[in-house]
Amino acid sequence: MSKPAADPPDNGEEIYDILLVDDQPIIAEAIKRMLVTEPDMRFHYCQASDRALQLAHEIQPTVILQDLVMPDTDGMQLLAAYRNDAALSEVPVVILSTKEDPHDKSAAFAAGASDYLVKIPDRIELIARIRAHSRSYLSQKQRDELLQEIKIVHEQLKAVYAQLHQSHQELEKLSCMDGLTGISNRRHFDTYFSQEWLRALREKISTSLILVDIDYFKLYNDHYGHQAGDLCLQAIAQALADTLQRPGDLAARYGGEEFVVLLPYTDAKGAENIAKQLLDTVKKLAVAHAQSPIDAHVTISLGVATLTPDSSVAPSDLVQIADTALYQAKEQGRNRYVLADISLLPKAPRPKAKVKTRKPR
Ligand SMILES: [Mg+2]
Known part of the structure; x- marks a missing residue:
């Protein structure tokens, strides 16, 4: 895992955390160089497949770049693990493959991949896709959080309304009742x-x-x-x-x-x-x-x-x-x-x- 490639911009803009999971350090170095000039991107690297989930939890990436072929496991198994993890299930995953294979591509999308690129990707295209996926992920996350808050407020309002309704009914009953005899007034x-x-x-x-x-x-x-x-x-x-x-x-x-x-x-x-x-x-x-x-x-x-x-x-x-x-x-x-x-x-x-x-x- 690397240190952040550049200082994040201090102008309130979104920061995108990119986690690359790939067994080849040379690929990591190449991609890091592509992203280092982008002030809104922080690059993180994971070489060992058995650490990928733990690192993803720590970093909370806005995009995971996932190598397809790794020792001990493959990218598809890790993709399934991300999708089955409540904290990671919505994080966009870009599969990095060594070849343009329609069968692999179709299997990756079916398993929940967001994108599929052949190594080593073009710099402009990689940056554009990282940004698009990160933005979409973060805005969806904000919408979900907002919706959750609205649901909580809605439940609170419902409880307040129920209490008001009950108080109103009690008042109504009292205002209809003769205080001394208890029958209608x-x-x-x-x-x-x-x-x-x-x-x-x-x-x-x-x-x-x-x-x-x-x-x-x-x-x-x-x-x-x-x-x-x-x-x-x-x-x-x-x-x-x-x-x-x-x-x-x-x-x-x-x-x-x-x-x-x-x-x-x-x-x-x-x-x-x-x-x-x-x-x-x-x-x-x-x-x-x-x-x-x-x-x-x-x-x-x-x-x-x-x-x-x-x-x-x-x-x-x-x-x-x-x-x-x-x-x-x-x-x-x-x-x-x-x-x-x-x-x-x-x-x-x-x-x-x-x-x-x-x-x-
Ligand atoms: Mg590999």
């Missing part, structure tokens, strides 16, 4: 009602809504304290949500001790059934209410309204007639449901309105 109800209203309008199907109020809840709070009041709200909320069996049905906290139940694709008969079940479920909870003038346990009143949306009614109309029905249920002694009177609806056509619901009492 008013905000989520408004959004959901808006969507379902439009769907019912398109498909001309009836939608039902039930407003639920806990009877004498102020007396309950005054008597048992606010902590017990919160537990009572949680129990009622959970009971309402548990009563709803269909995936499209929604129970939400409307505010204070009021709840709302939305029943898409539900007619008046179906809504009345649900109202009965809700009354029954709360009754079975049997939460003691010593101050209630009407029962020993906590009870609820319900206003039940059903509409098939058209352009003459707005979502707020459904809430309004349910509210009127709830008021009537209270007037009639509480612990009951009242079905809304649809004739109370405004008659005149009105522009389409967004969901606008009243403030809870």
Whole structure:
């Protein structure tokens, strides 16, 4: 192995390392002389075939010039060894042969040689081929490294995206949830009602809504304290949500001790059934209410309204007639449901309105 033939240029240009593997020092001397004037080329020489792989690992050549006939081995065996070595498999190998033999040439290319030259090659041609193979090898190497970096960054981005997606879903869930009772909050109800209203309008199907109020809840709070009041709200909320069996049905906290139940694709008969079940479920909870003038346990009143949306009614109309029905249920002694009177609806056509619901009492 020789020392570098010339000092490399210090202008940021690529340096090409050429490893010649040939048993004849006279060939090495001839080729070294051809390359010595080239400032971008460093010449390395290996005489013994059994050291070729090790030297190639040390030097990391951009081109290997490989003698075809050597003692103990031949150039084709070494070529196969380079190709089977992960660190060398892409390094261009130029076979140096003593004769122009089509059979050898074809075998060399089939085994992965990049080029085939007859000794001793013409200087201009040798330099041109070394440069072309080295450039192509180095730029391919850079592309591979870049691709590898891109793959790593891509994997990192994927992991970050997955985390963001999960956080977003958790936030979304939290922003839809009522903090005290764990069921849907008013905000989520408004959004959901808006969507379902439009769907019912398109498909001309009836939608039902039930407003639920806990009877004498102020007396309950005054008597048992606010902590017990919160537990009572949680129990009622959970009971309402548990009563709803269909995936499209929604129970939400409307505010204070009021709840709302939305029943898409539900007619008046179906809504009345649900109202009965809700009354029954709360009754079975049997939460003691010593101050209630009407029962020993906590009870609820319900206003039940059903509409098939058209352009003459707005979502707020459904809430309004349910509210009127709830008021009537209270007037009639509480612990009951009242079905809304649809004739109370405004008659005149009105522009389409967004969901606008009243403030809870
Ligand atoms: Mg030889």
